[in-house]
Amino acid sequence: MATHRRSLEEVCDLIGGSHSIRDLSQKLQFYDQWAPRYDQDVDVLEYRAPRLAVGHLAAAWSSPPEEALILDVACGTGLVAAELRRHGFCQIHGMDGSAGMLERARQQGLYRWLGLCTLGQESLPVPSDQYDAVTIVGALSEGQVPCSALPELLRVTKPGPTPPTCATRRIWKKPWRPWSGPGGGSGCWSSPWSGGKGPPPPRKSSPAPQARAEEATASSPA
Numbered sequence: 591m592a593t594h595r596r597s598l599e600e601v602c603d604l605i606g607g608s609h610s611i612r613d614l615s616q617k618l619q620f621y622d623q624w625a626p627r628y629d630q631d632v633d634v635l636e637y638r639a640p641r642l643a644v645g646h647l648a649a650a651w652s653s654p655p656e657e658a659l660i661l662d663v664a665c666g667t668g669l670v671a672a673e674l675r676r677h678g679f680c681q682i683h684g685m686d687g688s689a690g691m692l693e694r695a696r697q698q699g700l701y702r703w704l705g706l707c708t709l710g711q712e713s714l715p716v717p718s719d720q721y722d723a724v725t726i727v728g729a730l731s732e733g734q735v736p737c738s739a740l741p742e743l744l745r746v747t748k749p750g751p752t753p754p755t756c757a758t759r760r761i762w763k764k765p766w767r768p769w770s771g772p773g774g775g776s777g778c779w780s781s782p783w784s785g786g787k788g789p790p791p792p793r794k795s796s797p798a799p800q801a802r803a804e805e806a807t808a809s810s811p812a
């Protein structure tokens with residue numbers, strides 16, 4: 591059924607209202623209800639985070655993308671999977687804490703496996719060292735996926751020579767501070783760009799990343 595396309599002001603009001611939701615189960619209920627209109631609403635916002643995150647991953651990837659097994663954490667409706675497919679990644683698993691968002695993702699038919707899991711409260715229902723890369727886009731923030739869940743993302747990622755990278759819009763506004771919480775510590779994480787004042791510089795060449803976790807919340811919708 592065709593729905594009225596919300597204006598930018600209406601979408602901003604909707605998202606602004608969601609920022610006051612501090613309780614995680616209520617936040618996930620918000621996503622359940624938003625799911626049918628999520629893609630249309632973030633299109634109004636010109637939401638670019640999935641394209642930026644996957645572009646960054648693809649630029650650093652030196653082995654055939656079709657061989658890589660990717661986990662898309664907090665996958666939502668599947669916008670990240672669509673970008674991954676565009677870059678040739680086709681073995682994609684997804685998980686999310688919202689059944690409504692997962693249902694939309696399932697309808698896209700882009701994921702080989704989808705799981706319901708609330709990070710911060712539950713462990714990922716997958717074995718350790720399973721994925722060549724883990725993506726989390728638009729979800730690593732207060733009231734959503736907490737930083738304390740990062741070790742769980744690392745657990746399921748195959749070990750490799752390069753550290754995971756973590757980039758958020760906040761880094762562009764504030765000086766980069768390496769995350770040093772559980773599972774972190776000096777040298778555990780790197781920023782894909784320096785200075786913290788603008789978009790990432792073009793990557794020249796990088797070593798083959800066997801394990802990489804990517805996060806981008808540039809223009810994060812909620």
Ligand SMILES: C[S@@+](CC[C@H](N)C(=O)[O-])C[C@H]1O[C@@H](n2cnc3c(N)ncnc32)[C@H](O)[C@@H]1O
Nearest residue numbers: 621664665666687688708709727728729734735
């Ligand atoms: C802004 S959407 C981003 C979805 C998708 N990654 C994208 O970029 O379009 C945030 C997603 O994170 C999920 N989420 C939020 N907190 C979560 C948690 N603690 N565990 C699992 N999923 C969570 C929500 O259900 C929602 O689908």
